[in-house]
Amino acid sequence: MRKIYVIGIGAGDPDHLTIQAVKALNKTDVFFLLDKGAEKSDLIRLRHTILQEHIEHGRGYRLVEARDPDRDRGAGSSGYATAVENWRRARAGIYERMLLEDLGEDECGAFLVWGDPALYDSTLAVLEEVLERGAVTFDHEVIPGISSVSALAARHRTGLNRVGRPVQITTGRRLAEGWPDGVDDVVVMLDAQQAFRHHTAEDPVIHWGAYLGTEDEILVSGRLSEVAGRIEELRAEARARKGWIMDTYLLRRDRHED
Incomplete structure (x- = not known):
């Protein structure tokens, strides 16, 4: 066979x-x-x-x-x-x-x-x-x-979840509909529209990476209110230059009690 x-x-x-x-x-x-x-x-x-x-x-x-x-x-x-x-x-x-x-x-x-x-x-x-x-x-x-998720966490020298807390992996399409219930740490993939822009009011920390593991790798980390514009600029420039982009990011908001 x-x-x-x-x-x-x-x-x-x-x-x-x-x-x-x-x-x-x-x-x-x-x-x-x-x-x-x-x-x-x-x-x-x-x-x-x-x-x-x-x-x-x-x-x-x-x-x-x-x-x-x-x-x-x-x-x-x-x-x-x-x-x-x-x-x-x-x-x-x-x-x-x-x-x-x-x-x-x-x-x-x-x-x-x-x-x-x-x-x-x-x-x-x-x-x-x-x-x-x-x-x-x-x-x-x-x-x-x-995975790009593992590579992202490694390059930013962070864990995906915090002690005793869950982490959710989702898509940009889903994140645009709202922050997932019951989690404060969200990994986002397949986000062509930069759905993180919908959550600047909550001002989570974002760990973003594109072309992870390649010579074109780009990394940005910080409070979303401070780096969102920079990420959008870098993403647009990179996509225009190469014709494609693969990126993912971790959003980590201040802990919400259930």
Whole structure:
């Protein structure tokens, strides 16, 4: 039976790979890469760097690339779930074709997932859909990676939660709807609209980072009222320069009693 590794490759630094991930790389015959276009060529280039640095010299492997389908990013809140569902379905068709055409029944393939496959990534859900279609069968194993959340906390030399208190990981879309109940420490991902602007009145501390683990890394920390404008400027400049941006942040407000 075909074997698939879903390998977390960290937040941008080739040294983020775990020993388990390196061992999996060296068992893989075919690496599947999704091209996200010229603007995000850095993401493909990093994957090539990882393979060059961590695969044993002389070990052969193949690369199979496909164009990642575009997602409807203009869909409003009411259409967001449908847009994501359609995008995942299109991805499942691409995965299915690659597995059938480019991976032998006795071979091992791998998807290199940015960060950690278990945190705001679609690869596992897409592979489950491929299995449900029934055209191709495979076994798969998940190799955890260093997420942008872990990298953010490490670069700011802080913990994600305080003693005896919970932390919540959410999206910018959800944060724009209101601060989550019952928590004072909130990690925010996938925030294209800088939803932290809705919470300047509470003036939490923000630990923000973009392109974590890469040579383009940007870090800002401070009271939101003091650094929000600076973050917006840096984010806009970086996105204009590179054509894309990956950022995340921790908001930490003064403790509220339940």
